[in-house]
Amino acid sequence: MNEFSCGVGSTQCIPVFWKCDGEKDCDNGEDEINCGNITCAPLEFTCSSGRCISRNFVCNSEDDCGDGSDEQDCAPSSCGPTEFQCGNATCIPGGWVCDDDVDCQDQSDESPQRCGRNPTPPAKCSSSEIQCASGECIHRKWRCDGDADCKDGSDEKNCPARACRPDQFKCDDGSCIHGSRQCNGIRDCADGTDEVNCKNLTQCNGPDKFKCRSGECIEMSKVCNKARDCPDWSDEPIKECNLNECLLNNGGCSHLCRDMVIGYECGCTPGLQLIDRKTCGDINECLNPGICSQICINLKGGYKCECHSGYQMDPTTGVCKAVGKEPCLIFTNRRDIRKLGLERREYTQIVEQLRNTVALDADFTQQRIFWADLGQKAIFSTVLDKRDDIGTYTKVIDNVQMPVGIAVDWIYKNIYWSDLGSKTIAVANFNGTKRKVLFAGDLKEPASIAVDPLSGFLYWSDWGEPAKIEKSGMNGIDRQVLVETDIQWPNGITLDLIKSRLYWVDSKLHTLCSVDFNGDNRRKVLQSQDYLAHPFALTVFEDRVFWTDGESEAIYGANKFTGSDVTMLANNLNEPQDIIVYHELIQLSGTNWCNEKILNGGCSYMCLPAPQINKHSPKYTCVCPEGQELSSDGLRCRPVKASPKPKVAPQTKPIGKPHHIAQLLLAMAATGGYLMWRNWQLKNKKSMNFDNPVYLKTTEEDLNIDISRHSASVGHTYPAISVVNTEDDLS
Structure with a gap:
């Protein structure tokens, strides 16, 4: 049963x-x-x-x-x-x-009374930043902007009174918007004060209202009453009053025709909509976000909802609920890692006495979690569900500077991380024996990171100037920007693989937004200074989105489509940061193409999944460690060849002072004859000689040819291809 x-x-x-x-x-x-x-x-x-x-x-x-x-x-x-x-x-x-x-x-552990000195001041901020009294750095333009960004609020202290221009509206939070945006029916101020006490007297909506052509609004009962209620008599048209247009050919309507006091209007049966004011066509209800929990099938005149394998639809709410063990939240609390059940609310500690844990991810098939510790500058791992062995863990990756984001590739068994110190994004295998820096340029403040090994794509946020969210192949190719507008401090990102959407929280704008995997169809799920005061990370499961907030030191949840039903799941935390949902259905199964036919894809170093840009895309490519490059076979690594140095012709030694003029003349004559004969013999030799020789140009047959395919622009750029001689290939 x-x-x-x-x-x-x-x-x-x-x-x-x-x-x-x-x-x-x-x-x-x-x-x-x-x-x-x-x-x-x-x-x-x-x-x-x-x-x-x-x-x-x-x-x-x-x-x-x-x-x-x-x-x-x-x-x-x-x-x-x-x-x-x-x-x-x-x-x-x-x-x-x-x-x-x-x-x-x-x-109290760092008080001057105990330590006999003040704590060492933190590193200085860059020229585009200012330093908070609490030590951290923020963008200089955030100073005195009406929104506290420093932990201690010092960026909003001693600020001059903010004044808006005469053509601007001043929101209650101190920000300024253009005056034309007041009372436009849209919340332009973050606090919504631009839409308070608005009375739009020109609106003439509803069946009991009639709008004159001259702009006035009158009661519908005054239309066709043989009295001039509109100044232009538009309420008393002679031909339209007391005429039922629907009696003739249904008014030209394809479905429903509604007679009105003046004129008529066409309507449609449920599931259809007007296309050209007369003809009805099918409504694609599936375009409505959240109309179905997972799968939406558009039907003529309606739609049908279904769930993916492993989920079952709740007949009451229509939510696709996961089948299997109870899902739980796992989150870092700086000094420890905790687990919170989403059903029974069981609240336990997984790892204790950590130093400064910020980033977290897991591999469900191995029942293992990974985390990055800023204090120890390393990435660690432990096996879950060992209640009697709390606190046992191993170091898997060392020598990282500031690992602020990690993402586990559960199919190819690799770890990706963003390093705020070195401004890089790198990858390593699970035991840390092989690693590769994928990006070391054009990264300002890399933060959160996420992977989709099913499609071979990598995503990350960067809250530098300018802030953005980027995407690339998991092998480091096809880098592109997904989000670059209306974004300032994208602390955390997460992927919803079921709905193919990327979610992020912005700590500056106090928003939770989403886009599809191509950066299109952007939606603002929630904006709130109460629930999103300083969000750090987020995760998605079923129809809910969960996030940590550093200012309220709490974990919240809400509907991922509408942002409604906000609930607090945990509070009184100590700097909660990264968070994940731990459940078998989070990490969808897929093929490890690197081990499908040959071990490690035949690569001599690392095999990484390639982005599936189209049906012709490779499943994987090989990469090499620093200081090495791929050979022409695309599999083996070899030391990077030094650039060929120009050949230098030998300098002519100075001639010693002659001891005897006759002997010198005789030698010169003999040498001249010899040189004339040799010049005739080697007349096909091509050479260039200078008074101060620095190189000798040879024929093209003497050159090694090195052809590389590089591109500075964003595109489908694969590892360089080199044409070398056979001896190089065999070395």
Whole structure:
């Protein structure tokens, strides 16, 4: 029996695994009745509400249960012999004290009284930036713009009063918009104050209103009443009054004809729309975002919704819900990594006592998560679902400067990351033994990164000047800009592979937006200074989008199509940053073409998926480590050839002073005769000689030919092809 009956009096049935999942799926809530008491794992604490949380969260001065029960009856906090107790009673490793990195929320580990000095000032900002009092750098143009961008708000202190031009409207947040945009029916101010107290007296909408040709608006009851109510008599046309045009040939309408006091109008049956004011045609309802949760099939006069394999449609809401284990959120909380169930709200700790964890991703098939730590300048990994082994992890990639974004290729088993320090985007295999820098130019402030190994594309955000979101092949070719307008601080991006859309959050504009994978069909999902005060990262699953916010130190969720139904899933966090959904259906299965016919695609170094630009695109290409290049076979690597140096003709040695003039003359005569004979013998030799010789030009047959295909413009640029001799190929 794979279904559960919603009880007597209901004809509704739901999948059996939806019963007691913490969410009411039956209209009458029958599926959440008599579920029994929730039993937490041995290493978990049962909250008064029945929720399960990690025992590590008990008495940590944070309300993790949500009802405060984990912070009741707590003994005075005491740290271990090798730990330091912060002013708020939390404990940190003793080695973190006075290391110029603030670890306590109250900064007591780096106080001048304890360390005998002030913390080392952070690195200076660039010329286009200013430094906040809290240490970070922001764009100079964000100073005194009415929006606090520094953590401490210092960029908006001591600012002169902002004044708008006479032709501008001043929003309540201090920003200025053109005066013509006030009361235009569109929120142009971020706070919407340009549409407050608007009274558009010229609007004449509704069936009980009639608009005169001269512009006035009168009641429809005054039309054709034999009185001049419009100054131009347009309400009393002689021919149209008391005439039913629909009686003659249906008024020319293909479907419905509605007679009006003056004139008539054509209409359509449901599922159809007017094409030319008289003829009805089919409506493509599938063009309406979110009309279907996943698959929309347009029908004549209607549409049909379906779900992808692995999902089942909720008959009540129409949402395609994932089949299988409970989905959960995994997120970095700077000092640890946590997991939050999306159904039972089980809240646990995966890895603890981390230094400065910012970026996160996973490989579901290996049950493994990866994260980047700015403090240790490395990327680490651990296996999930080992409750008795919390905190065990391994370093997989070392010697990175500032890894602020990582993305796991779950099909080809590679890790991609963006490095804010070196301004690069690179890739490495899972054990870090092979790595390749894909981009080292035209990157200002690379941030979040995402991959689609099914199509071979890589995406990343850059909040430098100018800010943008870019796309390229996962092998480093076909680089192009997806988003470059109305974007300022794109902190996080994520991919919705089911709907083929890219979502991002903008911490400056306080927006959550999306585009398709070609950068078209842009939509603003949500704009809010409350819920998107300083969003950092986001992820998508089913019909929901989830994000972390650094200012409110919380995790939110909302409808990914409309931005409605905003809910808070967790709060009282400590600098939440990256976030992912962990579920088997997130990472769609695909073919690893690098191992389909021959191991590693025959590549001597790394095999990377190629972007599927069209049906002729290769499935993969080989790449080489730094200092090497591909041979002509496109598989093997060889050292990069140095550019050929110009050949230098030998300098003529100075002639010594003659000891005897007669001997010199005789020698000169003999030498001259010899040279004349040799010149005749080698008359086909082509040469150029200068008084101060620097090179000897040879014939073209003596040159090595090196033909490379490069392009500075964005396009389909593949690795350089070199024509070399046979000896080079065999070396």
